[in-house]
Structure formats: C-alpha cells, structure tokens
Amino acid sequence: MEDAFDLAQISLRSLLLSDTDDFMVWATDERVAKFCSWEPYTSRDAAVDFIQNFTIKCFLFREICVGDHAIGSTSVRTKAGDDVARAKSAELGYVLGSKYWGKGIALKVVKQMVEMAFVELPDLERLEALVDIENVASQRILEKARFQREGILRKFLFMKGKSRDMVMFSVISDEARA
Template identity: 75%
Template sequence: MEQDAFDLAHISLRPLSLSDADDFMVWATDERVAKFCTWESSTSKDAAADYIQNNAKSCSLFQAICLGDRVIGFISVRSFEGNDEGRAKSAELGYVLGFKYWGKGIATKVVKQVVEMAFADLPDLERLEAVVDVENVASQRVLEKAGFRREGILRKFLFMKGKSRDMVMFSVISDEVGA
C-alpha cells in the first residue's frame, strides 16, 4: 500500500500512564480500531483508566506510541512468567494505533524497536509471540516486516466478540534478534 510522506523520526515511545486516558479514549472508542481486539469499542473513561493501570502493572513493557507529544497508540509486552511456568521464557506482543495514523509505517517502526527493547531488558526472554486474527491482514504484514516468523493457524483459538476465531501465531526468538 502507498504510504503518505510522513517523517517517522517524529514517532517515539515512552511509558503510558494514567494521565494519557483522554488520548487513549480516541482509539479505544473507535470500532475500526477495536474490530480485532478483545475489548469493546464502547469503553468508558473509567474503563480506560482501569485498563491502563492494570496493564502498567501486569506488562513487562507498556509504552505509549507518541507523535511529538501526542499519544496515538500503545505497544505492550506481557510476560507469561508467574502464570504458566512452562512458558516463563515467552512473552506476548500487543499494539494499537489510532485510525488516522494507519498506513504510514508507524506500527512496523515501533514493533522493530520494541523487539530490541524486550530482548535487551528481559534477560530470560527467549520467545516473543503475537497472535493475530486471520482477517487482520495489516497486523500480519507488520509482524512479517518486523522479522517475525509466521508459525501457523490456531483454529478457533480465541473467543472474541461472540465468535471463536482462527488466529495466526507469529514469533521471533532470541537467536534471531540482532543477528
């Protein structure tokens, strides 16, 4: 897809905090953004604040995607450590971007950056995975461009929005980072 002239140098990451709840509402209430996400688009500001607080606590990395000083999305890494010891060396990547910023290469840039950060900051991490709806072609493309390997389809893996959905499993492993 053709990308607008857009300077990716204006994109940066910083920790997402409760004071970002107003910016967060812009994409959290947008059905186009929520379509392939587990949350519903009709989120209240209190629900957004809870989501931010819970993720800030439970994620190893929970970053605001910023354009200048405006928050336009977030990206997270959630470790499985503590929940499932057999998967203690794995973590899951998630990301969301406000609709008006799609198609400019922003997600690809920050996913690449966060892969480097995650393997640098989490010394025990061996596998970073992302699970994407089979219909979410843009997100699959982002992961491919960022160096993830497509591992296969998990049939009826996730019950979301009233339906069990087929998901694609992607991963990048420690041996592949910085190689």
C-alpha cells in the same frame, strides 16, 4: 496524495493519566477495536481504570506517541507466572489509532519493542504475537519485522461472540539479534 509521515516524530513512553483524552480518541474507534479483545471504550472511567490497573500487568507497556500525543499502545507480557515451561516466552501486542495506519508507524514500533524485549529480558528466548486471521495488515507488519509465521490456531479464541482463528508469529532471540 498524502505527505509522507516523518517516523522520527514517533516515540514510546509510559502511559499517564494525562493521556486519557488521547487514549479515548483511538480506544473508542470501532475500526481499532475490531481485532482487539476489548470492545470500544465508552467512558473515561473505563479508560482511567485501564491506565491505572491493566498497564502494570505488562512487563513493558508503552504509549506510541507523536510529539506528546498518545496515538496507540504496545506491550510485552511475559508468560512466566505459574507456567514454568513458558518462562522464556513473552507476547507482543500493539494497537494504533486508525488515522495513523499505513504510515510505517506500527512496523517501527514492533522493531523497537522486539529490541527492548530481548534487552530488558535477557533470558527471553521467544517473542510471539497472535493475530486474527482476518487482520492481514498486522500480519504483514510482523513479517516485515522478521517474525516467522508459524501457523493457524483454529478457533483459538472466543471473542466478541464467536470463535476466532488466530495466526501465530514468533521471533527467536538469535534471529532478533542477527
């Protein structure tokens, strides 16, 4: 039986170029990428490009760390842009190295990001998360973090060669602050 994981070891911080090797450990793992929009990374150059260019597109982008090692990432992306009707909404995402699945890390991180999102974005009313219908573990994490399951969006995304059903979850500011 595996020892319990000490969640106090988990921290969130900005992604650094020096994290490229750690990033490659989980970003090259097919099990990790299975429910993500991206294919497993195959080159350090692609990882460096992601670190330098994608992370700045997110309002909050944090590495999930054990000590000083990056083991995954989480982000909150605002919906504002050109869509004024969605200006009070944002989307939560997270990914974690498979070695760390089932240890309570993702739940801790989701709860932290919910708190951060509603503090850092005082006008935010809705934080949502889309989960592949087959990703039951991630659905459980969101439910434990007090997100409400809103329903299934049929054939919502075309990803990795097929149309995918997604489950929409959300937490509203009043619920998050309660």
